Amino acid sequence: MDLMNWIWENSRMDQKSRPNWSLCNFLQSDKQYYQWQFSKCLEYAAKRGDLVRVKWLFDHFKECEVPHHVIYAAAETGQLAVLKFLLNHDYGVYGAKIDSPEVKKRKVESEIDVQSRITVKWGSRNVEHALCNEHPEVAQWFYKHVPKGEYDHGDDRIRNLISGALDAGADEFAEALVPQGSNILDFAMDCNRLEVIERLVDGGYFVRDDFNAARSIEALVRADRLDLMKRISTQQNFPPDHAVHWESHWFYAMSNACHTGNVSILRWLIEHPLGRILLKVEKRSKKLNGLILRAAEGGHTDVMEYLHDEGIITEYKYALLLAIRKNQLGSVKWLVQHFPQSEIIPDYCIMDEAAKFGRIEILEYLQSLDASIIPGWAPIHTSRNGETGQTALATIRVSPTDANLKVYKGAVQCQATWLPTDPMDHASANGHFDLVKWFDSNRPEGCTTAAIDAAAANGHFEIVQWLRVNGKRGFTTKAMDGAASNGNLEMVKWLHENGGAGCTKAAMDRAASNGYLQMLKWLYTNRSEGCTINALEGALGRGHLHVVCWLQMHYPQYSPSNMDIEVFTDNKFEIFLFVHIHYAYILTRTFVQDILGDDMRGNPNGNDAYIFNWLQEKYVEE
Numbered sequence: 001m002d003l004m005n006w007i008w009e010n011s012r013m014d015q016k017s018r019p020n021w022s023l024c025n026f027l028q029s030d031k032q033y034y035q036w037q038f039s040k041c042l043e044y045a046a047k048r049g050d051l052v053r054v055k056w057l058f059d060h061f062k063e064c065e066v067p068h069h070v071i072y073a074a075a076e077t078g079q080l081a082v083l084k085f086l087l088n089h090d091y092g093v094y095g096a097k098i099d100s101p102e103v104k105k106r107k108v109e110s111e112i113d114v115q116s117r118i119t120v121k122w123g124s125r126n127v128e129h130a131l132c133n134e135h136p137e138v139a140q141w142f143y144k145h146v147p148k149g150e151y152d153h154g155d156d157r158i159r160n161l162i163s164g165a166l167d168a169g170a171d172e173f174a175e176a177l178v179p180q181g182s183n184i185l186d187f188a189m190d191c192n193r194l195e196v197i198e199r200l201v202d203g204g205y206f207v208r209d210d211f212n213a214a215r216s217i218e219a220l221v222r223a224d225r226l227d228l229m230k231r232i233s234t235q236q237n238f239p240p241d242h243a244v245h246w247e248s249h250w251f252y253a254m255s256n257a258c259h260t261g262n263v264s265i266l267r268w269l270i271e272h273p274l275g276r277i278l279l280k281v282e283k284r285s286k287k288l289n290g291l292i293l294r295a296a297e298g299g300h301t302d303v304m305e306y307l308h309d310e311g312i313i314t315e316y317k318y319a320l321l322l323a324i325r326k327n328q329l330g331s332v333k334w335l336v337q338h339f340p341q342s343e344i345i346p347d348y349c350i351m352d353e354a355a356k357f358g359r360i361e362i363l364e365y366l367q368s369l370d371a372s373i374i375p376g377w378a379p380i381h382t383s384r385n386g387e388t389g390q391t392a393l394a395t396i397r398v399s400p401t402d403a404n405l406k407v408y409k410g411a412v413q414c415q416a417t418w419l420p421t422d423p424m425d426h427a428s429a430n431g432h433f434d435l436v437k438w439f440d441s442n443r444p445e446g447c448t449t450a451a452i453d454a455a456a457a458n459g460h461f462e463i464v465q466w467l468r469v470n471g472k473r474g475f476t477t478k479a480m481d482g483a484a485s486n487g488n489l490e491m492v493k494w495l496h497e498n499g500g501a502g503c504t505k506a507a508m509d510r511a512a513s514n515g516y517l518q519m520l521k522w523l524y525t526n527r528s529e530g531c532t533i534n535a536l537e538g539a540l541g542r543g544h545l546h547v548v549c550w551l552q553m554h555y556p557q558y559s560p561s562n563m564d565i566e567v568f569t570d571n572k573f574e575i576f577l578f579v580h581i582h583y584a585y586i587l588t589r590t591f592v593q594d595i596l597g598d599d600m601r602g603n604p605n606g607n608d609a610y611i612f613n614w615l616q617e618k619y620v621e622e
Helices: 001-012 031-047 051-060 068-076 080-088 099-108 126-132 134-146 155-167 169-179 195-204 210-222 226-234 241-261 262-273 273-281 286-298 301-309 317-325 329-338 349-357 360-367 422-429 434-442 449-457 461-469 477-485 489-498 506-513 517-526 533-541 546-554 572-582 588-601 608-620
Strands: 393-398 413-417
Touching: 001 051, 001 506, 031 051, 031 068, 031 080, 031 226, 031 608, 051 080, 051 546, 068 080, 080 134, 126 134, 126 155, 134 155, 134 169, 155 169, 155 262, 195 210, 195 226, 210 226, 210 241, 210 434, 226 262, 226 286, 241 262, 241 273, 241 286, 241 301, 262 413, 286 301, 286 317, 286 329, 301 329, 317 329, 329 360, 329 517, 349 360, 349 422, 360 434, 393 533, 413 533, 422 434, 422 449, 434 461, 434 489, 449 477, 449 489, 477 506, 506 517, 506 533, 517 546, 533 546, 533 572, 546 572, 572 608, 588 608
Parallel strands: none
Antiparallel strands: 393 413
């Protein structure tokens, strides 16, 4: 709070009293930035339930608007106290009725205070949003207290509210929403809650609703309720008239059964007439191969065995790669034993994937086998200084790495060939010291300079020192460039004293782009390489305003190009303000329109609306 008070007290309302650049200069003198700051700060405080800061903002800001996304933020985390405060201080609700007896009474009770003349945009779908985030008490409050003009209370809306309340376990709230003379189950067909589905089955509701019958079959897999699945099946005629949605939900039910390892449910789904239809329809596609992926990542070898015996699977390589990533040794063993000879994986692909993720137990198992039976392995007699791997007949999707060989978990890239040295290089880059030593003792391929460079870039001191002491490879400039890019100042200092290879201008450029000001200061003082215009443009593009200010002071000769700056950062308004003062030539009408994009120009959302208004006022309407 002390910092907030200091910033407020030092912000100037008169534009003529701004001798130097500071964001404080704009806080109370620029109406759009004023509103933007209020909205951003309020969203942050509301989401965390920080009522003290919410009150501070209302005490200091006047005639602002609380955007709908602030309401969503509070509802998402169940901040009912904040929502009540916003309602009691909503000028849009009480401003015109300030002299009414009810409002006067509540003012005396200190519930209502609209002196700040702040209006709240309550929006819609707040009840559903609270229910989806499991805050039924907030949902009930919204429904009871939020101005009714903000809502559409049609039949579809009521149905969605009742279903959402039932899903959240708010049965009393759901019952209260049911129109007089109706049964709550008439509005519950979209509900995924087990108890509700069971009531729907007992009431025979799925006889007349084949769409939700299919959807419920999928939901019941996770609950392990084969009995209810069978009962729903008996309430439908097969094949159904509308087979498209049945096939979709049936497939995902099969996928869920593979993921949970439930062979009995999977067998019933596949042997069911609709399951047989689905297998026939998808026989020529690769969609069914996704089933073994779900089983492999969970280590469910019994499911994999069943799929194999039924002849459903035609591709195994991606299941093997996924099992390695998920560290499922049992799945790896089964897949190696059942891998078809007709399916090809490039040499070193499997070894490299295990190295990236540090799967030493899997590597030890594979190393114990005859290399000829392991797909995507490598012949044991490869030369230690070999420079090429086997050329693949086709590309394969594997885990990608960044410029410093650090793996991106959860993503994939297509690759066709591997170097024999890739596994040890990637083990080093990703900090798997036990694997680095294992490769050195058990494999002949060795590593390249990328091993020690990437280990240094990613901050793995122990590996760097071991590789250096054991004379594996020396450093290149990529080591210090990479360490600077990642903000590892201690590693940069160590390399400066011990590496000998130095760095390039990319060290400062990348450190600036990633916002590492202390790194920039050290490199500026202790190295002579300097930086390029990329440092300033990169820092601008990523919103590192503190870095931009420092670069402008120390490298005044650089002026950013109007072609290379892309502002997609959380503080882009502040970047625009800086550019407005120092590099206004960039903000041409064409550039502004390109930055905003078609969607924002048509319907700016959230805090971006204030940036849009500011740009319109300053650079489009003038």
